[in-house]
Amino acid sequence: MPYCGREHQVAHRNEHKRACNAIKKSKEKLDAEEVKLRNMPPDMFTPANLFEEQVGRFWGILDTRDYMRARYAYADALLKIESTLAVQAAFDNIRDLLRLCRGDNMGMRYVLPGIFLRLGRDQECYDFIKWWAIDRPDYDWSDMSLPYLDMKDEDVFGGVALFTKEYSNLCFTVAITLIKIRLLLDLENLQNASILCAKMPQELLDGVRSQLVSDAIVHNPRKKDLMEGKNLTSLIKELKSQIDDLHTAVYESNPYFWPAMLDPQRHLTAEPQPYSAGSIPEMQIYLQYSYASWAETSGAIEIIEKLEEGTFFTDEELGEQGE
Structure with a gap:
């Protein structure tokens, strides 16, 4: 170390x-x-x-x-x-x-998302969570011939209804929120690079862009367009809307979670306790599973601060929402 x-x-x-x-x-x-x-x-x-x-x-x-x-x-x-x-x-x-x-x-499926994200394996994390989030009432867990964790390269820019519905797992929704925030930060970086480096030779600009994106964009079918700066504004707008919905879903699932993310210390060392949905002990155990992945993502917790303060959207964006 x-x-x-x-x-x-x-x-x-x-x-x-x-x-x-x-x-x-x-x-x-x-x-x-x-x-x-x-x-x-x-x-x-x-x-x-x-x-x-x-x-x-x-x-x-x-x-x-x-x-x-x-x-x-x-x-x-x-x-x-x-x-x-x-x-x-x-x-x-x-x-x-x-x-x-x-x-x-x-319950290992709730521990893994934060570790996936710490390792930079955002696409695999998204596929993993989506597989578990889909209801399978007739799935025979003892039948080893059935497909298991077989989703691959699902669209990380896709909608979030699966993760914001009632009774969605808190840990999954928190991890999806971070994946979407990482995508947002990537696209904003690409957008800024296109503006700041407009006069660079194309080869150098491509090199800069390749250093600005995470695993999920590298594996996305839209990678070429994204790296060339196409449709970034509309995608950023959509991601911000999704992040807002996910933030609300986490709050509705457990109102203690986001405040604890912003002031985590005593919760990170709390001993695990039996918990019910929406309780402080539930928040503490899922915060312990996920906090490192957030802390290791520059800018992610700051976005949660803005969402909590009501400053995540610009006045122009708020005006568009009201139209």
């Missing part, structure tokens, strides 16, 4: 050591649980060859649950280290928990 100086390194040493010790202990626990599970003799409740033949069904087999909990504890410990390698390792472990248990009894 890089430090700005010796003093910073010394000050951080104890905290870093605690985090590393927690990782070591949780990994030892995980390894022990895996050995126990692999060596467990089969019986009427626990089939043989669990890791080979029961993939997707783990939680339904009681003896797998200590292993599943230990694996998440290890991933959670990794997330306490602020490095891309640690975040990637946590992602790999949590994503594999979903492979082992399709039905996701542990």
Whole structure:
């Protein structure tokens, strides 16, 4: 981990050591649980060859649950280290928990969006959330032949009704809000580049533009037009409207969330508690899942400040809305 100086390194040493010790202990626990599970003799409740033949069904087999909990504890410990390698390792472990248990009894689908976004994998995050957000009342979670998390390259500029409807999951709506904000920031940067760099040679201008966009635009079918500055004004207008709708949906789902995003400190260290929809404990756990992805996105929290203050739209934009 890089430090700005010796003093910073010394000050951080104890905290870093605690985090590393927690990782070591949780990994030892995980390894022990895996050995126990692999060596467990089969019986009427626990089939043989669990890791080979029961993939997707783990939680339904009681003896797998200590292993599943230990694996998440290890991933959670990794997330306490602020490095891309640690975040990637946590992602790999949590994503594999979903492979082992399709039905996701542990709620890992709510942990992953913030990690996707920390890794800059916005398009995959959007596809992942959209798959889970679609109702599947007749889906057989035990049938491994059915498609699972198979959405790919869905349109990130698409409408937000799926994520703003009543009973939409708060964590999903928050993550979609950040994806849309990142798109907005990208398009505003492209628009500014077109104005400021208009006299640059085209090759240099293309190079500048390529450094200004995130993963979701790189993978979008509209990439060529966007990079050339086409239709940016109308897309920016649409994104701002979507972000406003998402902001409202989050507030209606849990009125404590946005104020906590702007003043997060005590909530980030709160112990997880049983929660009901719209409660402070719900806000705290989802804030802990998502805050790092927001803090690591320059300008994102400032947009929430503007939305909370009522200054997100210009007077001209407000006038157009009133027409």
